[in-house]
Amino acid sequence: QVQLVESGGGLVQAGGSLMLSCAASGRSYAMGWFRQAPGKERELVATIRWSAGSTAYTDSVKGRFTISRDNAKNSVYLQMNSLKPEDTAVYYCAATGPSAGAWTYWGQGTQVTVSS
Numbered sequence: 622q623v624q625l626v627e628s629g630g631g632l633v634q635a636g637g638s639l640m641l642s643c644a645a646s647g648r649s650y651a652m653g654w655f656r657q658a659p660g661k662e663r664e665l666v667a668t669i670r671w672s673a674g675s676t677a678y679t680d681s682v683k684g685r686f687t688i689s690r691d692n693a694k695n696s697v698y699l700q701m702n703s704l705k706p707e708d709t710a711v712y713y714c715a716a717t718g719p720s721a722g723a724w725t726y727w728g729q730g731t732q733v734t735v736s737s
Contacts, residue, residue, distance in 0.1 A: 623647040623726040625714045630731030633704055637735070641699040643714030643728055650717045652697045653724065654688060656710035656733075663713070667699060682708075704735045 624646040633639050641654065653668040667678045667688040676688050687700040697714065714728035 623649055623716050625716060625726055625728035627712070627714045627728040627731045630712060630733045632734045632736065635704060635706055635735055635737050637704050638700070638702045639704065639733060640701065641712055641714075641731060641733075643697045643699075645695045645697070645714075645716060648695065648719070649726070650719055650721050652690070652714065652716045654697075654699045655713045655715055655724075656708075657713070657730075658707075658710040661710075664710075666712070669697060701733070704733075706735045706737045709733060709735050 626644045629639060629641040631639060648671055651668055651670045654666045655663050656666050657663040665679060666682055667686055669676045669688045669690055685703045690697045710733060711730040712733050713730045715724040716726040718725050
């Protein structure tokens with residue numbers, strides 16, 4: 622069982638930056654950040670593999686968002702720059718199990734609001 626605790630959401634003006642943090646109680650194969658805007662489906666934003674550190678992003682955030690990890694702190698971060706109003710959503714941290722597969726564990730979500 623892996624518990625995930627997120628922090629770092631808030632209100633920011635368009636063009637601004639925020640960093641989200643996710644502290645994990647255990648290690649998994651991969652971790653990711655999802656987001657869900659009102660009336661929309663949950664969307665995978667970025668992923669990172671714990672061992673290799675390889676990352677992947679959805680097209681709409683490439684060049685603006687950076688996912689990273691801190692092995693010592695068992696934490697994953699999402700640095701969000703050049704934020705746009707369309708980035709407004711609840712952001713969720715998620716983790717797989719010990720091997721590649723389904724996103725098994727979820728954080729409670731943190732609200733990110735970008736004003737125009």
